[in-house]
Amino acid sequence: MKPLLFSTLLLFLNICESFCFNFTVEEQNILDYEVPAEVKKDFPYYLAGYDFGGAPVWIFQLGRWNLRKYVEKGGESFEAMDKHGSQILLRFRESGRISCDHEENTHSGFVSIMDMDGFSMSQVSHPETMMYLVKHFKKFDSVLQPGDLKMSFIINANFLFRRVWDLGKHYLGPAVTSIEIYGNPGTWKGQLLKHIPQDQLPEIYGGPTGRKYLETFD
Numbered sequence: 001m002k003p004l005l006f007s008t009l010l011l012f013l014n015i016c017e018s019f020c021f022n023f024t025v026e027e028q029n030i031l032d033y034e035v036p037a038e039v040k041k042d043f044p045y046y047l048a049g050y051d052f053g054g055a056p057v058w059i060f061q062l063g064r065w066n067l068r069k070y071v072e073k074g075g076e077s078f079e080a081m082d083k084h085g086s087q088i089l090l091r092f093r094e095s096g097r098i099s100c101d102h103e104e105n106t107h108s109g110f111v112s113i114m115d116m117d118g119f120s121m122s123q124v125s126h127p128e129t130m131m132y133l134v135k136h137f138k139k140f141d142s143v144l145q146p147g148d149l150k151m152s153f154i155i156n157a158n159f160l161f162r163r164v165w166d167l168g169k170h171y172l173g174p175a176v177t178s179i180e181i182y183g184n185p186g187t188w189k190g191q192l193l194k195h196i197p198q199d200q201l202p203e204i205y206g207g208p209t210g211r212k213y214l215e216t217f218d
Contacts, residue, residue: 023090027090030083030086030087030090031087031090031091033083033087035080035083035084035087036080039070039077039080039081039084040084040217040218041218042065042066042069042070042081043060043065043081043084043085043088044060044061044216044217044218045058045059045060045088045217045218046058046059046060046202046213046214046215046216046217047059047095047213047214047215047217048113048196048200048201048202048205048213048214049196049197049199049200049201049214050099050196050197050200051108051111051150051151051195051196051197051200052195052196052197053108053150054099054108055096055099055108055109055110055111055150056092056095056096056099056108056110056111057110057111057112057113057196057200057201058092058095058110058111058112058113059112059113059115059202059205059213060088060112060113060114060115061115061117061118062114062115062116062119063115063116063117063118063119063156063161064115064117064118066123067081067123067129067132067133068122068123068126068129071126071128071129071132072126072128085136086139086143089139089140089143089144090143092110092112093110093143093144093148095110096108096109096110096148096149096150097109097148107147108150109147109148109149109150109151110148110149110150111150111151111152111153111195111196112149112151112152112153113152113153113155113192113205114152114153114154114155115155115156116154116155116156116157116158116161117155117156119158119160119161120160121160123160124160124163124164130164130167133164133168134164134167134168134171136168137168137169137171137172138171140171140172140175141171141172141173141175144175146174149175149178150178151178151179151180151195152175152178152179152180153179153180153182153188153191153192154179154180154181154182155182155185155188155192156182156183156184156185156188157181157182157183158183162181165181189205189206192205192206193206199211
């Protein structure tokens with residue numbers, strides 16, 4: 001769907017990274033960093049499609065990410081994971097800044113779907129991993145400006161994640177008002193479809209049979 005829009009988005013993301021548009025020196029260094037293949041494989045993310053206004057919809061399955069593995073390793077492995085996470089957030093941000101809202105004629109911002117399915121006690125019970133997660137709530141607020149995040153859906157949120165949320169939500173700043181949290185699929189699938197056309201979602205998130213991600217980054 002929308003192959004021209006998709007290819008244009010990727011082209012502009014590459015141009016932005018090449019010519020440092022909107023980036024600080026630190027951000028450009030992060031984007032220039034070559035993430036090891038193992039880290040990319042362990043922490044994939046996906047472009048699903050576009051919402052009704054043309055905002056890119058990104059999906060990442062944080063509940064399945066083994067953050068603790070890299071926190072415990074420390075050193076270069078931890079640094080690689082941390083930079084990869086920062087790259088993801090910067091690319092989400094820039095995709096929203098270069099996409100035009102069809103109705104408002106302004107940059108659209110981006111939509112994210114954070115799937116917490118699989119989030120386990122092994123992550124929550126490790127203090128250093130919990131601290132790392134909370135730290136990223138702070139980073140979220142420092143990287144994004146008003147209008148960058150159009151909407152975020154946190155889905156399949158269990159009681160373990162809600163503990164993390166209670167610790168970290170205070171650091172999110174104004175962005176917290178754009179975030180909705182849902183537990184079971186019976187609730188969140190209907191909410192997603194209010195904001196995102198069904199043909200822009202993969203089958204596992206309420207899209208039509210056989211629909212996959214528009215692009216996989218791993």
